[in-house]
Amino acid sequence: MHMKKKAHFKADEARTDLGVFKGLEVRIGQIVDDEWDEPMGPTPMPSPTGLRSWDHKLLTKYTPSYMPYCQVCCLCTFGKCDLSGDKRGACGIDMKGQQARIVLAAANIGNAAHLAHARHLVDHLIDEFGPRTDLIQGPGTEIHAPVSRLVTGTRPRTLEDASIILDYCESQLAHTLSATHTGQEGSWLDFESKVLHVGMIDQVSMEIADLVQISTLGFPKADPEAPLVDSGIGMMDLNKAIILTIGHNIVPAASITDYITEKKLGAKVEVGGMCCTAWDITRRDPSAKVIGPISWQLRYIRSGKADVVVVDEQCVRTDVVSEAQKVKAPVISTSDKAVMGLPDRSDDAIDSIVDELVSGKIPGAYISDHHKVGAVATKVALAVMPKRRKMKFFPTKKQIQKMAQECKKCSECIRSCPNDQPVMEAVLAAQTGNFEPLRDVYRNCIGCARCESACPNDYDLHSWMVVAAEADCEAETYKVRTGRGAIQDTEIRSVGQPIVFGEIPGVIAHVGCANYPGGGADIHEMAEEFAKRRYIIVTSGCAAISAGHVKDENGQSIYERRGGEFDAGCVLNVGSCVSNPHIAGAAIKIAAIFAKRNLRANYAEIADYIHNRVGAVGISWGAMSQKAASIAAGFWRLGVPVIVGPHGSKYRRMLLGKAEEERAWTVYDARTGDRVVTAPGPEHLFYAAETVAEANVMTAKLCLRPNDTSRGRSIKLSHYIDIHENSYGFFPEDVWNYIRRESDIPITLKDKILAQMKENKWKERTIPDPTLLKELVMGGGK
Amino acid sequence: MVMRPVPWQTGEICGPDSAKSLNKATQLKRVFTKSKKPLLIVGSDAVGMPHGKGDMIDYAIALSEAGKIPVVATGGAIKAFIEKGFEGAKSKGAMELANYLQDESWPGPHGKGPHDLILVYGIPYYMQWTLLSAVMNFGTHLAKVTLGRYYQPHADWSFPNMKEKQWHKTLDEILEFVGGGK
Ligand code: SF4
Ligand code: SF4
């Protein structure tokens, strides 16, 4: 099967001016796959409107609820346009259209970051290993790259194939990005459909990025026993020189760990990462360490413990150079997307770059040649370390106490804090030598330093918090399981049925950034709450780090305590941001393996299957970035609901169902073609929760699916009721609506529920073979 | 401490509209007289937030009883109402409310609507900000009053980042105003 009609010819023998070629095959821009017997589905490599009718089904069920985060538009010189009330901009756009447009802009930016990352990896790895290098996700993953198969109808089997799939993604991103230009798309519905499209493209881009690095860089391959690695600020060994790597792209960081291994310098220098680079270096080299999530950057740089800071791409603090300067740590930038104003030393000799950095002649260097980064970073770290260990960078508590006397009590620090932390009160307490309030602020702090930029006294307030919480930093010593990569087909085979029938009550994924409203421990609390109820918990990215940063009474993290298999009660970390498609992939593989649905280029059918049957919920409690927006959009198009924390309300639109609107919850029964009313399941597609309590209640509820068997439904309902009673203090009022037959009733709660059913004039309902797609009704439907 | 009607979180500036500064209970006279069906929305931050001898949940209960105003609690604040023996409150997510409040025909959490006035406090500042933005732009049938200390630009009336003492006093005046208090 030839995917795209572009240049391709094959000849047993070809004579050219250059000579005779035997077995010649030329392929440009297409993937040749003659061995795949799965028939091609209806939507290979869909265009931005290729799945529009599926999107409309989702968007009528879950209508966008807009909460304008800004009421003006300043995107072109017609503006600024005031869009408040029912006004329109000079281009004709209205407020809803504009909000949807900004959501699309965010999803485009997010996808651009993943896609450019993927492109860099593929090009780099083709250079290193050649285009014909095989792509292997690991044992037991016969269906490798399920998202790419689903979307493009092709299987990426070599790096060259991966490159071709990225060509497709790049073309789609250009289209969806162009739709945000003035005077392009006008309707919110079409903007939103493109949000879903670029979200789907984002899943493909990320899948390719992770697949190529897993295949070539020695990562765990679909391994439930991926190694436990050291994590936390207290785990870093100050007797060694420390190289801090920040970002998402492993290539420069890998050059460092490789150099250290090759030169046998492991006893003298160590590498710690933050954010996804941390996961990916530990996937390659488990002796590297995961220092912490993205919001820990400033506190760690300022502590001065890192001797060299190496940044790659995405979510890096843009003031990293000036911050590192304060502690005399040289910075190496490595990505053409985040040069950080540093001089380009890519073509210079290693030793001359080292000299310049060690002498402090330059604050840092941009080195695009990744082969040099390892040697430069390591040599510089070893050279500056002895001197740097003697320096002190934080003020003492005494000095802070003295400085704090001058506080103007202006409360600017509080007003600028995204988490409304009582910084001023804490400073006033420090005046009297009481540092506990500052320590409390540290625990809820996301490390943005907005408080100190606002302070008229130029206090280094964030540093003060870190000093107050020194003991907490030292106590950050955890073991976290590094990213395992894909879920094996064999694992899916054993849990597919219990998930689809509802007996494993749900799959809950904690993903994304660290913009936590009240500290990272919330992630652990939520994950543990559901793991102990035998849901499957999947983690990735910064959330995966925070989930592991709590110890139980035996000093163990959730990863030590619980297995890493894709099974009930386990907690498995798939890896970095670009590993998220393994989570989507698991849901897709359930449809393919358990239900034997064709997945090749068969997006709408598979999404419909997942939406109605697989009780999966994504949670991004600290969602902050545009990447988090595009990742969420990829799950939405598959019909998987996503919950974010309260800061997520700033994404400015939710996708919400209305439980009482029967029409929205009406499905086809695929067996009969009848229209059947179901209970809302899942009730919402995108939801910001105000508190952990609310998120837990909503998580349990969003796992309900129309296809649940009676046994599955009653299990899911008992968890929902129990969590609801614990969190809200009363028995939920909508349980009756989820009872289709009496056998759905959780047995221990029978009397209460029967009474509720009677009160609400409950009537028995059929359990359909649910689908939103008329074409899936057997025999074409009525 | 600022005492100006500017957004409490300094970055949360909005568009051309901004709430009037609420300094005295009597300013709400017209709003209350005009409203036939108010709704009191109370978020999770109200739990344990001191007011008088109790907290802002007690205040909500007093206000609800005095003015016969139905209460809806968000973010799990419902639990505090129940623990205090107040059975009349309903529970909804802040985002669900932001959605329903855009619908003129929505009968409200108790089925006693459609409402014409919302009184809001206790939702985290920025989330209340977004909720009110939805209402200001798309729920124009509603009057909006915020009762938290900090200025919410998307309301019709909002306290201007008021000094704590004065805020408590004004809250008590509002309570008296609707027929409760001492
Ligand atoms: S893009 Fe449209 S709404 Fe925005 S400034 Fe230009 S004319 Fe105004
Ligand atoms: S650094 Fe921490 S305390 Fe300061 S504004 Fe940011 S979150 Fe608030």
Ligand code: SF4
């Ligand atoms: S901003 Fe600075 S001076 Fe003002 S209250 Fe906060 S710490 Fe004090």
